[in-house]
Amino acid sequence: MSVKINENYLLLKSNYIFAEINRRVEEFQKENPNAQIIKMGIGDVTRPLPRAVVEAFDKSVLEMGDADTFMGYGPEQGYKFLIEEIIKNDFKPLGIELSSDEVFISDAAKCDTANIQEIFGLENVIAVTDPVYPVYVDSNVMAGRSGPMQPSGRYEGIVYLPCTAENNFTPELPENPVDLIYLCLPNNPTGTTLTREELSKWVKYAHENNSIILFDAAYEAYVTENNIPRSIYEIEGAKEVAIEFRSFSKNAGFTGTRCAFAVVPKEIVAYDADGKTHDLNSLWNRRQTTKFNGVSYPVQRAAMAVYTPEGQKEIQENIAYYLNNASIVRKSMENIGLKVYGGINSPYIWVKTPENMDSWTFFDLLLKEANVVGTPGVGFGPSGEGYFRLTAFNTLENTEEAMNRITKLSF
Numbered sequence: 001m002s003v004k005i006n007e008n009y010l011l012l013k014s015n016y017i018f019a020e021i022n023r024r025v026e027e028f029q030k031e032n033p034n035a036q037i038i039k040m041g042i043g044d045v046t047r048p049l050p051r052a053v054v055e056a057f058d059k060s061v062l063e064m065g066d067a068d069t070f071m072g073y074g075p076e077q078g079y080k081f082l083i084e085e086i087i088k089n090d091f092k093p094l095g096i097e098l099s100s101d102e103v104f105i106s107d108a109a110k111c112d113t114a115n116i117q118e119i120f121g122l123e124n125v126i127a128v129t130d131p132v133y134p135v136y137v138d139s140n141v142m143a144g145r146s147g148p149m150q151p152s153g154r155y156e157g158i159v160y161l162p163c164t165a166e167n168n169f170t171p172e173l174p175e176n177p178v179d180l181i182y183l184c185l186p187n188n189p190t191g192t193t194l195t196r197e198e199l200s201k202w203v204k205y206a207h208e209n210n211s212i213i214l215f216d217a218a219y220e221a222y223v224t225e226n227n228i229p230r231s232i233y234e235i236e237g238a239k240e241v242a243i244e245f246r247s248f249s250k251n252a253g254f255t256g257t258r259c260a261f262a263v264v265p266k267e268i269v270a271y272d273a274d275g276k277t278h279d280l281n282s283l284w285n286r287r288q289t290t291k292f293n294g295v296s297y298p299v300q301r302a303a304m305a306v307y308t309p310e311g312q313k314e315i316q317e318n319i320a321y322y323l324n325n326a327s328i329v330r331k332s333m334e335n336i337g338l339k340v341y342g343g344i345n346s347p348y349i350w351v352k353t354p355e356n357m358d359s360w361t362f363f364d365l366l367l368k369e370a371n372v373v374g375t376p377g378v379g380f381g382p383s384g385e386g387y388f389r390l391t392a393f394n395t396l397e398n399t400e401e402a403m404n405r406i407t408k409l410s411f
Contacts, residue, residue, distance in 0.1 A: 040391050130384070145157065217230065326342075348389055375389040
C-alpha cells in the first residue's frame with residue numbers, strides 16, 4: 001500500500017496568480033538589481049494601522065502579560081464585544097437586524113470564502129463571475145466540485161458568468177439552475193458594482209431556484225455612490241438566500257494583522273439527500289468549532305477600536321487616500337487613450353490593454369519598461385484576457401511615479 005494524494009489538486013493547471021507574479025518579479029529584480037520596482041499588483045495596503053487600533057493592541061497585549069487579565073482560548077465564533085460593535089456599526093445603520101450568533105469572527109475573508117464550500121455537498125453546481133477572485137474557483141476544484149480545465153480556460157462542471165465591456169461587467173443570470181453563486185461586489189478584479197435593482201434580481205433568482213449566494217463584500221467601505229448597496233442584506237429576502245463575507249484588511253489596514261467575519265443568517269437553509277432542511281448557521285458553527293480556534297484576543301480588541309470615533313475618522317481618511325490614488329490611476333490611463341473601468345467604488349482599476357495585447361505581454365512590458373507591477377487580467381479567468389488590474393493601495397508618491405513612467409511609454 002502507498003499513500004494517495006488528493007488528485008483534485010492535479011486539476012489545477014496554473015500557479016496561483018499572485019505566486020506567478022512574485023516569481024516573475026523576483027527573476028526580473030535578480031537580473032536588474034538597481035531597478036526601482038513599484039508594485040501595484042497584489043491588493044496589499046500601505047497605510048499604517050490607525051493610531052486608535054495600535055493603542056488598543058498595546059493595551060490588550062499588556063493584559064495578556066498580566067495573570068489577572070490574561071486570556072486563553074476565546075470563543076471560536078469571536079468575542080461578543082467585537083460582534084456587537086460590528087452589528088451596531090456596520091449593519092444597523094443600513095436597517096439590517098442581526099443576532100450576535102449570526103456573525104462569526106475569522107482571520108480572513110479569503111479563508112472564509114475558501115472554507116465555506118466544505119459545508120455543501122460535492123454534487124452542487126457552482127457559478128462564478130468571469131473574471132473572478134481565483135480562490136472561489138480553486139477551492140472548489142481542490143474539493144472535487146469540478147472536472148479538468150478545458151481548452152477555453154474554464155473548468156468542466158463550473159458555470160462561468162462572463163463580465164465584459166459588452167455587458168457593462170454586469171453578469172447575466174445563469175441560463176440553467178445553479179446551486180451556489182459567488183458574487184464579489186464591489187468586484188475584485190474589475191472594480192465594478194451592481195446597483196440595488198441589479199442585485200435584487202440575483203436575490204430573486206436565488207429564491208426561485210433554491211440557490212445560495214456567497215456574497216464577498218470585502219470592499220464595501222469603498223462604495224461612494226448611493227445606489228450601490230454595501231450589504232446584500234439591504235435587499236429584501238436576502239437573509240434567506242445569502243451568506244456575506246467581510247474583512248478589516250482593506251478598510252482598516254489589517255492585511256498583516258488578520259481579522260474578518262462572515263454573516264450566516266439563521267433563516268438560510270439547505271437540504272440533505274432526503275429533502276430535509278438544515279440551517280447553515282449551525283453547520284458553519286460546527287465547522288468552525290472543529291477546525292478553528294478563533295482570532296487572538298489582542299487582534300479582536302484592535303478590530304473593536306476601528307469602531308471608536310477616533311478609529312472611524314482615521315480609516316475614513318485612509319479610504320479617501322486610496323480612492324484619490326484610484327482617481328489618479330484612472331485619469332492617467334484614460335489620458336493615454338486606454339479604456340478604464342472601476343476605481344470609483346473600488347480601489348481596483350481594470351484597464352483594457354492597448355493594441356489587443358494579451359495580459360501577460362502587457363505585464364512583462366510594464367515590468368521591464370516602466371518597472372511597474374500589475375496583475376494580468378487572464379489570471380482571474382478567461383474573460384479577463386486582454387485586461388489588466390492596477391491597485392490604488394500603494395503610496396501617493398509611488399502611484400504618481402508609476403503613472404508618470406507608464407504615460408511615457410509608447411503603445
